[in-house]
Amino acid sequence: MALLDVLLEYPLTTLFVLSTGLLFSRCIYHLAFHPIAHIPGPFLAKITSLWLYYHAYIGDEATIIHKAHTEYGPYVRVSPNEVDISDADAMAPIYVSKGGFLKAPCYANFDIDGHKTIFSATDVEHRARRAKAVVPMFSTKSIRENEAALYGCADRMVDRMEEEARTGRPVNILNIARSLAVDAVSTHLFQENYNGTSEKGPRLSVSAFVDAFVAVGRFFYLPTKVFIWLEWTIEKCMPDEHTATSMEVVDKFVDNLVDQTPAGSSSYPGRLIPLVERLEVKAQCKDLIFAGTDSTGMNFATLCRQMALNPDKYEVLRKEILDNANAGEKKQDVQALPYLSAVVRESLRISMANPTRLPHVVPDSGWTFKGTNFPAGTIVGCSAHELHFNEEVFPDPFSFYPERWLQENPEATKAFFAFGAGSRACIARNLATFELYMGAERLVERDVLRGARACQEKVEIYEWFNSSVKGEKIELVWEKPRV
Template sequence: MLSAFASANLSFREPTGPVVRVSPYELDISEIEAVKEIHRVGGHYRKSDFYSNIGHRSIRTLFSTTDPQHHAVRRRLLSAGMAHTNLARVEPAVQDRVQLTIKQMDSEMSRRGAVDVFKWWTFMATDVIGELSFGQSFQTLENGEKTQYVKDLENVSSFMAIRVTFPTLIAYSALLPIPLFKQVQEAGRRMAQYAQQAIRNYQSVIEKNPENPKQTLFTKMFNGGPEGLKLQDIIPEAGGYIVAGSDTTAITLTYLVWAVCRKPSIRDKVVAEVSALPPDFTQDSVRDLPYLNQVIQEALRIHSAVPSALPRAVPPEGANLAGYRIPGGVTVSTQAYTLHRNPDVFPDPHAFDPSRWENPTKEMKHVFMPFGGGSRICIGMHLAWMELLLATALFFRTFPKARVSEKEGMCDEDMEAKIFFLVSPKGRRCLIETR
């Protein structure tokens, strides 16, 4: 279990220091200057082959490519969809999903006496990224249940750790009579078929109304000019956005609400700040709220949805890192789980304390990596922040007395973090009540 590995990795550093050898050809590094060098913009530490094993090697996406030149070209094209001006155009769609989420939570709270925020945040994030990537929502919020695509996404995502750890085994998976492999292959095929159909449907929408089409993150990509992408390139990128933009946002919101609701003093301070917002508040209204942003930063620090390793390959000429001479080709990994728990940077690191971000130090800023770092930092960071701001603000405006529930046996053990590539609560639920 990778959650056990992450905890062990952290404990190993106490006697051994900021460099841990995790295999004959891989080092895990948490020394601040080394981390800065590894992720430096313009640096020479390429993504390792770990990323090539995440999907099909024949398909290079923004996330999986290890070629810096290919990444630079693709990122320049895709970044237009994630620019502030374009995010402002899609904000109404995000607002619509956030408002429906809170409405559904309120309804469940009335019926059940508590609400499973993990379920509803997952539905919200999935619907948002589906609409912004494919041009159509999965409508999990309306239906209150997972679609086949979402179920397939969960199966494929849970299989990711096996895929990247045992790539040779996966290469022969079609020949092995293992039911899990067959299920995942079928799920992958269904997801690809859905993505192809959804993108083609959206392409027809643009062709019918090229001057004013429904806005998505890929609208500008369909123009076929120098700012465009071919359809066969858009489809896997859109699928990648779904994987990257659903569970990550949902997990962060779940742990944020849980952490805040466990501390009434923090909750009440959040409520006081968001209660002063106008009824029809927008991202512009909440972007500069100091305490709300501090709460989000602290949730991303201690409950990062992607706390695991970000492996990079040392340049062929080798490198000096953290006092060691490291040969070329060796994999060096940094990971948020350890960096965000460095007691020299974050005093009392296991405490949820948003006030630490009121005046952050340079070191805090350097090691804060919930979205990765350098030129490969998450392209969807600003979209994620928009969702976190809007959803957190509306949740605590609507449920000012929210607290962690003990109904149906809900307890702290349910929220123990299980870490594969992403985090997930052990109990796969988080019940919150208001009375």
């Protein structure tokens, strides 16, 4: 009774003591009794998700987790119920075998306009019905049939780069690479060219739209209800006129596209219209514009920059491409050229378009990997940053060295994670890869990159789910303007 009297007499003190006790008990549970308490990791990461939220927000998640791996080994606990795995052997059970584990709930934060996209959907049946309708468009056969139109996009991109190179001013090749990407996606999948390569402004009209979705990655791991509230608050309290204008441009393009597409059309929206309402079709199209423009733009800009930084490798590539162009009946398909293939693969390895972990959920049966148990419900995943910069697999991993791909290297092939893996790998990976091949082929044939010099000593990124280049520029300059 005396204790109760004391508690009632000092309610604030009582509240503080009880809250502190509860917090302390929760910390003890996470450190000693949680089902994954046996997984090592930073102290704060073990007791609170705020550690992961913070590093995701400031954009150093991949780097800070890499440092943790050097200290703790291949398994690092990055929040009370999440583990980052640096072992490439884990990719098969997590992403490939029997369809892999289900995506983590946080993928819902990439829903568009309230609709789950082919990328963000966690429900297998929901995704499968939509993916089945459009996946033929991403086949090698479909891309080959539309090759002339796609090469037209590459040729216009080269024209634009040549035009800007003549000015003698720094050229933002990230902007130009994005223009090729959005034109290729729209031309092939929508059968209507966005025509980004014709834009003469300093920034592509679609870029602010893309960057707005990239910025979602700052909050990727947040519970979806918290994310929705935070997104609404930012939109209301910190409106951005440039982003709003870009959103309007993309909305208008997509609205016109979908509204004018008849059911039964062979285009991407035409294949979806019989299955879902048109509002969802528009969301799916916007998702394609975002993902296709951002990732491929980053990858192709990286390729161009590395060719400028490594003129000796550029000469090897140019000789191979020109020899093939003049080979007559012996001319090979561009994707069969060994050095070009190595350049494309190495560019994808180091570009870090998607550097962070792809989180999936351990199924009800649990999972034991190399003697370590991961209970049901644990969120696990691998990251491109950790796999692609593994020194044991890729010696001198931060250097651009295409030659590493010219010899058979099963370990390197196994660790390659540029498009994810398994049934939930990037649905557009064939198209994205072809864009890199044809863009590089056209640039090299016309020798556009000769004399180009990289302006930045280092390209720094925010390590969000989709990386964001700090300053939004990857620049080259031609010291002797082309004529």
